[in-house]
Amino acid sequence: MIRVAIVEDQGEIREGLRALISGTPGYGCVGAWRSMEEALAQIGHDVPDVLLADIGLPGMPGTEGIRLLKQRYAALPALMLTVYEDDERIFEALCAGACGYLLKSTPPARLLECLQEAVAGGAPMSPPVARRVVELFRDFRPPEKSDRKLTPHEARLLGLLVDGHNLKTAAAEIGVSRATVAWHMRGIYEKLQVHSKSEAVAKALRSRMIR
Helix, strand or coil: EEEEEEEEHHHHHHHHHHHHHHCCCCCEEEEEEEHHHHHHHHHHCCCCCEEEEECCCCCCCHHHHHHHHHHHHHCCCEEEEEEECCCHHHHHHHHHHEEEECCCCCCHHHHHHHHHHHHCCCCCCCCHHHHHHHHHHHCCCCCCCCCCCCHHHHHHHHHHHHHHCCHHHHHHHCCCCCHHHHHHHHHHHHHCCCCCCCHHHHHHCCCCCCC
16 A cells, blocks of 8 residues: 655545545555644654655745755655645755645646556656746756866855755755855856756756856
């Protein structure tokens, strides 16, 4: 049996997912919470085979919760189930450790298949999301060679962003203020010739700047 946990703040959707999963042979719901804070506090009592989580949650965003859960349970596959399909959230989710990204319009039968794929080591994505990922990586070019290399602080900050941190958590990890992080980000943007965090992360991944 595939043991699934759910993090979804909308009660109707959460209970619908629970009913779908528990009512399908070969699947079982071992936990359903409305926030990442609740999931982080309780998931250790019965670690699932796969996690299905929303992004737009009250309190901690789903992407931040995934990052923390992956630190505790590195082998736990985490699937995002959301209405968002913008570049920023897709990159944040995948960099935080999500193995797949599904839209809430995904048909129930396909959703169950995606849970199976995730447990088997796959990376299921809704077709519009998969197209966005392909387009993003196709459009990004390796950074031009430059004599101006990233400073150690800039490289460490960029590495944290690649690992799924946001600017706030990166500042806490490094032990500096948000203003200091913003100052370093300006240097990163200028040297990589980008204009956003997601572009900086994509360029770092494509050019293998961060080891």
